[in-house]
Amino acid sequence: MSDTAATFTQDRQKLEMAALSAPAVLFTVAMIAFPVVYTIWLGFQTFTSTGKQSFAGLANYSKLISDVEFWHGLWITIALFVLSLALQLVFGVWLALVLFHAKRLPGIVRSLFISPFMMPPVVAGMMWLVILDPSLGAANYILQSLGLPPSDWLASPTWVIPTVALIDSWQWTPYVALIVLGGLQSLPPSVYEAAQIDGASPFKTFQRITLPLLLPTIVTAAILRSVDLLRFFDIIYITTQGGPGNASNTLNIYGFRVGFEFFNIGYASALMLTLTAIVFGAVLAFNRLRGAVAW
Amino acid sequence: MKARMLATHVALPVLVIAASAQAQAADFDWMKFKGKTITFLANNNPVSQALLTYKADFEKLTGMTLKVDGYQEQQMRQRLVTVMNANSDEVDVFMTLPSREGEQFAAAGWYGDLTAMVKNEVAKEYDPSGLSQALLKSATFGGKLTSMPMNIEGPIFYYRTDIFKKCGLEAPKTIKDVEAAAEKIKTCDSTVTPFVSRGLKPAVAYTFSNMLHNIGGTYIANGKSNLCSAKGKEALDTYSRLLRDFGPPGVVNYSFQQISALYRSGRAAMAFESSNELRTVMDGGARLKDTGLLPFPAGEAGQVPTTIGWGLAVSSHSKQPEAAWYFVQWATSPEVQKKMALQGIAPPRPSVAKDPEYRKWIDEEPVRKEWQAALDVLATKGSSEVGYPIVANPESREFIGQAVQDLILKQKPVDQACADADKALDALIAQK
Incomplete structure (x- = not known):
């Protein structure tokens, strides 16, 4: 076959492949792009309580700057994000180390350790709502049995965010542990053998070898959890609906209420796009960090 | 007009x-x-x-x-x-x-x-x-x-006849009787919560409206929000005080599920909750023989049930x-x-x-x-005004709930709580 004929065949094959995959590509792009473009468009509209719509330009975004609830929601979102992520990374690494070293732990126990994240968040929320009920819940019963004072848990403006962070950490720490466990299993054994020969203590080995080598994996887990934590909705909605007062009114909860309870879809879209920008920013920052700690 | x-x-x-x-x-x-x-x-x-x-x-x-x-x-x-x-x-x-x-x-x-x-x-x-x-x-x-x-349907008053009898109390006829009964039950039987009603922010208006109307208050007067009127403040103060001083811990997260569960389990002496909850409250039969039901007791304006x-x-x-x-x-x-x-x-x-x-x-x-007798009163005397009678009614309930929660949690004095709510509600009333 001549070169020209071969090139023609290759071009034709490429064209056929492009034609065959085009519907799937177009469908996927449309499914992703349409909601985003529509939300951006909605962000420039204003809706009255009766659903009447008009073009508002940047009014929703300028309203956002002067909206006390927005800044409060942002603060709550960040506080919950930092607290939950810290808890999940610390305990996730610890749990991964336990599972890695306790090799003779029965499979059923290992499965139990990692089972919470398989539970739908709505079910987890309902379960913790019952456990943490200040009057009827098991948590206060246990505290009082131990001679400790009861807590208002989710009903206390002071404790609601730490309590929600604890619930989320209970559910998602095993997920972080599973990712870290994968990282641990891929670490080169030769480094540990060298450390052992040099007489390094277990703590020094963890501090100087395990942790630095695990950092890329931990950052990957942090990225995955960050996206979820900044979009955190279900457990708060089930347990507190943003209360007491507005003590757990994250941006997501606030946006939902503005959109679906007060019907101001335009302003809710502006809120959610701002949150999306924050999520992108966090992911980019963690990606840079991952690049810095890669080995 | x-x-x-x-x-x-x-x-x-x-x-x-x-x-x-x-x-x-x-x-x-x-x-x-x-x-x-x-x-x-x-x-x-x-x-x-x-x-x-x-x-x-x-x-x-x-x-x-x-x-x-x-x-x-x-x-x-x-x-x-x-x-x-x-x-x-x-x-x-x-x-x-x-x-x-x-x-x-x-x-x-x-x-x-x-x-x-x-x-x-x-x-x-x-x-x-x-x-x-x-x-x-x-x-x-x-x-x-x-x-x-x-x-x-509407909120009605559930009370434990056995606890009332033990504490020498009559069925309450007025809101003041409810307060007095709660005070007495607190000392007479410390194992139960004397009074429970809705404290969850968006749910408060359902029960609070009955209290406000019984006391003689209105949500709007002369086109403006009226929570800071004497009657409005009295209703806010009474409702939040009953929940703060005699309600269960964590009442700010209480809606019908928690109230029914608490009352059904025998851990509340008085509950102000929906007539619809009768079946849930009586589930299991434990409360069947020791519960009395009434429309919410009268205030200065009588009984104006929701x-x-x-x-x-x-x-x-x-x-x-x-x-x-x-x-x-x-x-x-x-x-x-x-x-x-x-x-x-x-x-x-x-x-x-x-x-x-x-x-x-x-x-x-x-x-x-x-239950049916209470519903008959609801049918004849009832008002369907739950929250502000405006287009943005659902949003108005948020601000009523916020004012009540501010008082329950002692985050604001009544004058400030009602003034903040009135300011936000005036803006809602002005919306078309």
């Missing part, structure tokens, strides 16, 4: 119903829309659950298929907002609370107008004039009838409103409402409430008798 409003809001539903009674179509045929499919967006609550027990009866009677799209209350509204904003005909019939979203949905044009259908397309046995006039009135906006009532009801509305975007109306008509007919009543759904028809079979069910237990 007042006379015109009276004509619109009070006389019109009565005229509509009276006219419709004469215009019942002799040739009404339940099979007229045989083969069609009706989509019903339902709130998955006891009212729809009781109704949908008889779904097969409707399908057999009409030859239509009923497709049920059921969600929890908030998710149902979320779905409805999406469907209606998209002008979609996906939903033919939906459940609605006129006291909450009526003004808003009517102004948005989401309700189909049922006025003509009630006149022209009714079965002989439907008897639209037998439905609660108060509920029909609350579902009429701008002279248009927008939904038909499925039930009648009375609402779920309604069935036809979507204005439905492509088959007449067929949808047939479902609404069947679901709110005397026959179906009697069946639902026997499942504990309080009927919005006085005739059903007097039906011998229903009376027999009521007479089986003293607590059911008291």
Whole structure:
């Protein structure tokens, strides 16, 4: 076959492949792009309580700057994000180390350790709502049995965010542990053998070898959890609906209420796009960090 | 102006119903829309659950298929907002609370107008004039009838007769008696919570409105929010004090689920909660013999109970409103409402409430008798004003709840809590 004929065949094959995959590509792009473009468009509209719509330009975004609830929601979102992520990374690494070293732990126990994240968040929320009920819940019963004072848990403006962070950490720490466990299993054994020969203590080995080598994996887990934590909705909605007062009114909860309870879809879209920008920013920052700690 | 409003809001539903009674179509045929499919967006609550027990009866009677799209209350509204904003005909019939979203949905044009259908397309046995006039009135906006009532409900006062007897207390007749009883129970029986009611921010308005109206307060005076009036402050202070000093820990997260669970478990002496919760509260039978029921005790303005009801509305975007109306008509007919009543759904028809079979069910237990007696007071004296009677009613409930929570949590004094709420509510009232 001549070169020209071969090139023609290759071009034709490429064209056929492009034609065959085009519907799937177009469908996927449309499914992703349409909601985003529509939300951006909605962000420039204003809706009255009766659903009447008009073009508002940047009014929703300028309203956002002067909206006390927005800044409060942002603060709550960040506080919950930092607290939950810290808890999940610390305990996730610890749990991964336990599972890695306790090799003779029965499979059923290992499965139990990692089972919470398989539970739908709505079910987890309902379960913790019952456990943490200040009057009827098991948590206060246990505290009082131990001679400790009861807590208002989710009903206390002071404790609601730490309590929600604890619930989320209970559910998602095993997920972080599973990712870290994968990282641990891929670490080169030769480094540990060298450390052992040099007489390094277990703590020094963890501090100087395990942790630095695990950092890329931990950052990957942090990225995955960050996206979820900044979009955190279900457990708060089930347990507190943003209360007491507005003590757990994250941006997501606030946006939902503005959109679906007060019907101001335009302003809710502006809120959610701002949150999306924050999520992108966090992911980019963690990606840079991952690049810095890669080995 | 007042006379015109009276004509619109009070006389019109009565005229509509009276006219419709004469215009019942002799040739009404339940099979007229045989083969069609009706989509019903339902709130998955006891009212729809009781109704949908008889779904097969409707399908057999009409030859239509009923497709049920059921969600929890908030998710149902979320779905409805999406469907209606998209002008979609996906939903033919939906459940609605006129006291909450009526003004808003009517102004948005989401309700189909049922006025003509009630006149022209009714079965002989439907008897639209037998439905609660108060509920029909609350579902009429701008002279248009927008939904038909499925039930009648409102907050009522549950109290433990055994604890009252032990503590030497009589059934409370006034709000002051409730406060005195709570104080006495606190020392007489420290194992129980003396008083519980709703503390969850969006849920507060349902019970607080009854307190406000009994005390003689109003939400709006001269076009402005009126929570900082003497009566408004008294209502805020009394309601929040009862919950703060005599309520359970964590009451700011309490809505009907928590209240019913606490009372049913025997850990509350008084509960102010929906009449709909009777079945849940009596579940297991532990509270059957030691519970008394009353409308909420009187304040300075007497008893002005909160009375609402779920309604069935036809979507204005439905492509088959007449067929949808047939479902609404069947679901709110005397026959179906009697069946639902026997499942504990309080009927919005006085005739059903007097039906011998229903009376027999009521007479089986003293607590059911008291429940029906309380509902009778709700039906005759009730106000459907839950939160501000404005388009942004759902949002107004947030600010009422916020003021109450600020007081329960001692985050603000009453003057500041009401002033902050009034400021936000004035802005809502000014919205068109």
